[in-house]
Amino acid sequence: MxxxxxxxxxxxxxxxxxxxxxxxxxxxxxxxxxxxxxxxxxxxxxxxxxxxTREALLAEVYRHDVEELVATAPALLAEHDPITALARWFERLADYARVKRGVLAAVEVGVWRDLTARSLGPIGEALTALLDAGRAAGVVRPDVDARDVILLVGYLGRLEEQEWDTRARHLLQVVLDGLRARP
Amino acid sequence: MxxxxxxxxxxxxxxxxxxxxxxxxxxxxxxxxxxxxxxxxxxxxxxxxxxxTREALLAEVYRHDVEELVATAPALLAEHDPITALARWFERLADYARVKRGVLAAVEVGVWRDLTARSLGPIGEALTALLDAGRAAGVVRPDVDARDVILLVGYLGRLEEQEWDTRARHLLQVVLDGLRARP
DNA sequence: CACGCTAGCGGACACGTGTCCGGTTGTCAC
DNA sequence: GTGACAACCGGACACGTGTCCGCTAGCGTG
CATH class of the missing domain: 1.10.10 (Arc Repressor Mutant, subunit A)
Structure with missing residues (x-):
């Protein structure tokens, strides 16, 4: 190891x-x-x-930022209900993604590498914690995992700069609604 | 013109x-x-x-398939309620995307090109028709457009072959739920 | 300290993309 | 037909990526 x-x-x-x-x-x-x-x-x-790969390098370059992002998850969970925590976390992610495009790629490759290695890894853990909390509270659908979420928010990386303001936050909301447990 | x-x-x-x-x-x-x-x-x-660009060529290569896809939208709308129609249309899209990876890129570039040219274009129209029908019936949220949807389903293009079966359909469902009007 | 083994080095190379521009050839007017 | 002009051609070129392999030098051993 x-x-x-x-x-x-x-x-x-x-x-x-x-x-x-x-x-x-x-x-x-x-x-x-x-x-x-x-x-x-x-x-x-x-x-x-x-x-x-290029991503491997980016992952290292942004490791600090990613760890920072990961670290916010528990704090958010302590302060807010699970859905709000998840929403806030998404916002952080979007903030990073906007400025440092590479961070998205780093997160994507990280989650994938970790999941295939059967150990969730830091990002996976953070996301899983958020999802689990939501599931426990019955507000997040039970059938999604960290990789699913990363795939969905991956659109952030393909957004043109000019449409960021109109679409980024907004679609994050759509994704969040999709992740909710169906009443 | x-x-x-x-x-x-x-x-x-x-x-x-x-x-x-x-x-x-x-x-x-x-x-x-x-x-x-x-x-x-x-x-x-x-x-x-x-x-x-490579996409421009792909768009041409797959134009026929894309038009086929576009053509199914009205038929689906005639036969099913809007949500089901959208779901079915997603499934068609996924079928194409799995076999012909390029088709996804073609659709993406097509929608984008069309939207910036302020004329929706075939794909945009098909998707818009589906969304409009849903909106009219009050089952689709009013604040999403064709580009939004394409961005969300874009994950199909980044899916590894091996995880297709477990994730593709499933996440389509999540996206669909996100697109629903909040009750 | 000297020796040897091997992890690690680094640049040449093969390949794909996309650009640029001197030459060529359709096309239209007469 | 024929001339001229623009549209179009096509390949050389510049650049970035990623691989491969003969050589170098760090490090443990005696």
């Missing part, structure tokens, strides 16, 4: 890649992988070994 | 490109654009002039 521990230079390279990637997305330049490699002073091979 | 009419050779090339593309997708080979160009006996420039 525990990683075989990286060699010193490898860990170094990995860290430098992530750092450069973070700078790049922070400057809202687009993420060109071989450029990242060059700027990090490593070959492409190195980059691709550490992060087999 | 009417296209300026193509030059003879241009029309010819265009037709041949589409034909080849159709063969390729029929053989379930993947669509490599420059390969299409070569097999159609034209340069890439020509291909890209006729179809600026």
């Amino acid at each position: 525990s990683e075989p521990r990286l060699r010193a230079d490898a860990a170094d390279n990995r860290a430098r890649i992530v750092e450069v990637a973070r700078e790049v997305v922070a400057g809202s330049e687009e993420l060109k992988l071989n450029a990242i490699a060059k700027r990090a002073g490593v070959g492409q091979g190195t980059l691709y070994r550490h992060f087999p | 009417s296209e300026p009419r193509l030059r003879a050779d241009a029309a010819d090339n265009r037709a041949r490109i589409v034909e080849v593309a159709r063969e390729v997708v029929a053989g379930s080979e993947e669509l490599k654009l420059n390969a299409i160009a070569k097999r159609a006996g034209v340069g890439q420039g020509t291909l890209y002039r006729h179809f600026p």
Whole structure:
């Protein structure tokens, strides 16, 4: 289960890649992988070994943000009824997704990776907690899981900037209604 | 409104490109654009002039299927109540989407193109008809349009083959419930 | 410290996409 | 028919992605 521990230079390279990637997305330049490699002073091979896909890199870059997002779930549940908590959580997700497009991809890949590994993983746990609470209260339909929800809100990633204001929040509401238990 | 009419050779090339593309997708080979160009006996420039994006080509390739899909909407409305009609239409869409992945992209780009051109276009009209009927009967929420729905069902395009059976239909139901008018 | 084994390196390469532009060829007016 | 002009052609090119593999150098051992 525990990683075989990286060699010193490898860990170094990995860290430098992530750092450069973070700078790049922070400057809202687009993420060109071989450029990242060059700027990090490593070959492409190195980059691709550490992060087999673009999403893997994004997942690492946004890990902090994702963890932040995950952390809000319990707090929301403590303060609100399950449906409201879920709604609020969606809003947070939307806020992230708007500014940092990559975060959505990171979440998607994360949930998928985790679910197939049969361990929910942080995001899965957060979402599952929200869903479970709703189910327990009889306000969320019993037949949906974290992956389902992620699939549904995935439209956020395909939204054009200009239609964000009119559609993002609004469709989140539609999704939420779909997740409710049918009376 | 009417296209300026193509030059003879241009029309010819265009037709041949589409034909080849159709063969390729029929053989379930993947669509490599420059390969299409070569097999159609034209340069890439020509291909890209006729179809600026991959989606544009797919839209043409699947136009027939899409029109078929569109045509079912009135029939469904005549036979069923609006919600059932919408549900059935979703199922058709899912059937297409499963077999011909490209059709989803074609629908998405079509709806988007049409909506921005302020003329709904065939798919938009079909969906709008379904939604309107539901609205009129008070069973569909009044604040959603065709683009909204397409965005929501877009998850079909990101579904892994293996999870299709467990999730596709099921999530369609969730979306449908979300589209219902709140009692 | 020296040695060897192997994890890790990194850049050349193969491939797909999409653009650009000099040359060609339909088409229409006369 | 013929000329001229625009529409159209097509392939070279620039770029990004992802793979592969011969070489390098970190790290544990004696």
